[in-house]
Amino acid sequence: MKKVDARGRSCPEPVVMTKEALENSQEDLEILVGEEVAKENVSRFVRKSGAEVEESEIEDGYKLIVTR
Template identity: 55%
Template sequence: MKHSTIDARGRSCPEPVLMTKKALLKSPEGLEVLVDNTTAKENISRFAGNSGYKVEVAQKGSDYILILTK
């Protein structure tokens, strides 16, 4: 299944987490999030895990791709 994608690269926390939270309201089945720093990766992973999502993280160059699924 193809998930919605949000691009939070270039943004500093807490903005990527807030963008993820808002996007999950529209796509509660899952989401793909692009970030470019470890702080955002860790904060989104923690938020998603606490919200009941499974988080898969892949690194592509200096970017991280987080795949959140229920």
């Protein structure tokens, strides 16, 4: 599983990082974001791209597991 750590980044950067990871890898993704707005934006983008996302809260933000 490919990991993308976007904690500390403000939108739209987490979405851009997720888009690049989806385009460059066929693996499932683990995406870490630090803010709820980033979680919502990344999740929306992932669903619109045809993948599924599972969200969970972690100590310093959110973890999103993206499956194709």
